[in-house]
Amino acid sequence: MANLIVTGGAGFIGANFVHYHNRVTPQDRIVVLDLLTYAGNKYNLDGLDDVLLIEGDICDTDLVSKIIANHEIDSIVHFAAESHVDRSITGPDAFVATNVVGTHSLLKAAKKAWLDQGTGKAHRFHHVSTDEVYGSLGPNDPAFNETTPYAPNSPYSASKAASDHLVRAYHHTYGLDTTTSNCSNNYGPFQFPEKLIPLFTLNALNGKPLPIYGDGMNVRDWLHVEDHCRGIEACLTKGRSGEVYNIGGGQELPNLTVIDEICRAVDNAFAADPNLAQRFPNAPAARGRKSEELKTFVTDRMGHDRRYAIDETKARSDLDYVPARDFRQGFAETLSWYLSREDWWRPLLNRAALIQ
Template identity: 50%
Template structure:
């Protein structure tokens, strides 16, 4: 069995679904079901004997210890995190508690569990992190590789950087077989629509403005979530303990380019009733504080050492993503009620 934390979130739920589509190894999912955690993502597994869900937080050390004692996982994959920069600016404490304190308590429970195993060589702790820990790049700078200095610029990225340092320390000090992956911006099914791509899709078909911060020319590398899941499986299977692996899509795009492409695909798949383009709904809003200008991932190490490359281009991944949201209006409707509307109104006022 493997223990997945934060498995009801965007990347975690995609990972569990893909894992059980390819393996009979059971999954124990521990998730606190905060606003972005959605058990509906995994509704297809309700009667699957290979899947077990536990409602709880990685910050609950006693619960995590009890689960490890009871289920004896051979690996932990840690997705559990607060992950939205905008929310970290408005309320950083949740990010400190989950991303730092929670990671520490999970590590402590894992260390105790690992120490009691007969075959300690087989155990792995895989921590999912972000490229935002590296800070920002200028237009001509080389992409982030695994040797880049950490220079986080938001409460979110600082909390993730702190967790990464704890992972490194627990491997170096105690020998815990930790692996860390730093990924670029993910997109795809089950993405909570506070992030750029699902927000634009939702707003476009709802007839609302498509908000772009500043001039819209911030650059990100984009990674289709199912490609990310395949990379995580590869690192878990063959990665070397103590190593970090950058995972990227080799797709640098400005936010404006992303939104324009989304509008083009929507114009084709779900045209506006008046026949005009969704691009008419693009609205530039005040930039957020400390907005990093460019992220770019050099994923050469994972390709050279583990033989992984993304299968999707940005064009194929975007089309699949738009189609998924158009085909799942009930899911979108259920996650965009109540507090979500209040948050969007506050953020883009």
């Protein structure tokens, strides 16, 4: 039995991981440490009565140390991060504070508990990072692998790159048992509606514009969040100490293709269920029209990376990791979740006024 801290466990990927790990390893004890900022939501953990949620800041090293001691923690799975590139452009300070200083705070507490005090306790610090640390690829460049040089282009990716280097340094300098995973673009349940897929899905349902940066041909590798959780679980159980693993979905798609699939799936859902027209009367599909009419091209984002792609050969060979979903299947599941959980996302839109 393991005792885990999951930082950011009330956020999108973290909450999905807590649900997944609780399901596949129910004997483990999980403590979620989350500051419950705008993207953290305690309701993401509904139904997990045996999971302890502590509202707190990863930058509070004393708090982290107390949690490790009081709950005999032997594993930290570190999701907590500021992650929205647009926000990092307008307000980079929060990204440095959370992603760099916060990660270092956790590393200090882990080192103190697991190494300095001489317990000899087997442990694992797993750090969840992003493929954006590698920069941008040209159309014919090979996909990112674990030896691709870092070249972050946004304040967000630069802060994540710095945190990756700190984790590496704590392993090589102090002997902390660490693994790091760099994932591609996630989507799925509980994703805060500022990211492309939930934002465009909910805009289509509410008859709001679908704002497409530039020419819409920026390419991303899309990864369903449960496949990502399976990859992280494999890092914990099979990953070699000090190693980095790239976790991808094997679905390299231009943004326009993703947006067209969102429009197609929403239109088909309305055609199959007449009740949706009553629930979402402002949707073009409620009037027998196409969601694609909401597409609007806007000025490109500053420093917008053109293409990301993941070479997951190492994860396949070392961890037996294989993504289980293609994008059409994964998005069909995601759309079904959002249609059934209006109670979850409607308050977020009303509070944050995210639908533009």
